[in-house]
Every structure is written in C-alpha cells, then in structure tokens.
Amino acid sequence: MPGxxxxxxxxxxxxxxxxxxxxxxxxxxxxLAFCLGWPWIGALAGGVALPIALMILGAARRDCLGRPGRxxxxxxPLLALGLVLGAGWAAILALPHGGPDVAGLPLATxxxxxxxxPLPLAVLGLAYALTFDRLGLSPEDLERVxxxxxxxxxxxxx
Numbered sequence: 001m002p003g004x005x006x007x008x009x010x011x012x013x014x015x016x017x018x019x020x021x022x023x024x025x026x027x028x029x030x031x032l033a034f035c036l037g038w039p040w041i042g043a044l045a046g047g048v049a050l051p052i053a054l055m056i057l058g059a060a061r062r063d064c065l066g067r068p069g070r071x072x073x074x075x076x077p078l079l080a081l082g083l084v085l086g087a088g089w090a091a092i093l094a095l096p097h098g099g100p101d102v103a104g105l106p107l108a109t110x111x112x113x114x115x116x117x118p119l120p121l122a123v124l125g126l127a128y129a130l131t132f133d134r135l136g137l138s139p140e141d142l143e144r145v146x147x148x149x150x151x152x153x154x155x156x157x158x
Contacts, residue, residue, distance in 0.1 A: 015060030022053030077127035
C-alpha cells in the first residue's frame with residue numbers, strides 16, 4: 001500500500017502542490033535571509049508564506065463536483081490574512097528599536113502578541129465555521145477514512 005507521500009505526488013491537487021512548493025522554499029529562505037541580515041525577505045518567507053502554505057495544505061480539498069485542489073470560499077480569508085500578516089511584518093520591521101511603548105511593551109511586540117497571533121485563529125476559525133457545511137467532511141469522506149483505517153484499530157480510538 002503506497003504511503004501518503006506517494007499518494008500526494010500522484011496527481012496532487014494544484015493547491016496542495018502550491019502549498020508544498022511554498023513550504024519547501026519558505027523555510028530555508030527564511031533561515032538564510034535572517035542569517036544573512038535580510039530581515040524583510042526572512043519575514044516574508046517565514047512569517048507570511050510559511051503559515052499561509054500550511055493553511056492551504058490543510059484547507060484544500062475536493063469540491064462538490066469532485067474537482068481536486070480547491071479552496072472553495074476560503075481563498076478570500078487566506079488572501080486577506082496573507083495581506084494582514086505582510087503588513088504586520090512590514091510595520092514591525094519598520095519600527096526603529098521596536099517602536100514606542102504600548103501597555104508596557106514595545107509596539108512591535110504588542111503587534112505580535114495582540115494582532116498577528118490571535119488574528120489567524122479568529123479570522124480563519126470564523127471562516128471555517130461559516131463554510132463548514134460546504135467544506136466539512138461529507139458522509140462519503142467519513143466512509144473513505146473508515147475504509148482506509150488499518151485493521152485492528154476499530155473502536156480503539158487509535
């Protein structure tokens with residue numbers, strides 16, 4: 001039985017391929033950029049492309065017509081989140097010495113803690129909840145998962 005990687009590489013949906021390419025490029029690009037002193041490139045690669053690629057990889061699935069690699073209506077919140085993360089990183093890197101203090105924290109730290117960390121959770125959680133009836137698991141999907149489950153795991157929760 002072929003493993004997950006073999007199944008993904010055989011006719012992988014476009015959104016999955018895009019996400020895998022972004023993941024493969026973003027992590028080393030972020031590391032290299034920060035090591036070479038190019039924080040703008042590192043922030044774009046590691047702070048914007050990497051989380052968006054992970055979210056695309058988790059969200060892309062077949063649509064109601066069976067076409068692979070569709071994000072459905074989640075493409076708009078993902079795009080908006082990418083723009084907000086990009087603007088947030090640009091603001092953080094543009095602030096000299098972290099910016100003025102806000103509630104006892106430098107402005108750059110406050111932006112990270114109070115905007116850039118909770119925003120993906122709130123926006124994408126709400127978007128997923130609003131589209132769950134169209135993008136959630138269908139009864140056919142549940143049957144495929146149950147059929148793919150290995151023998152000896154019935155009722156064990158493993």
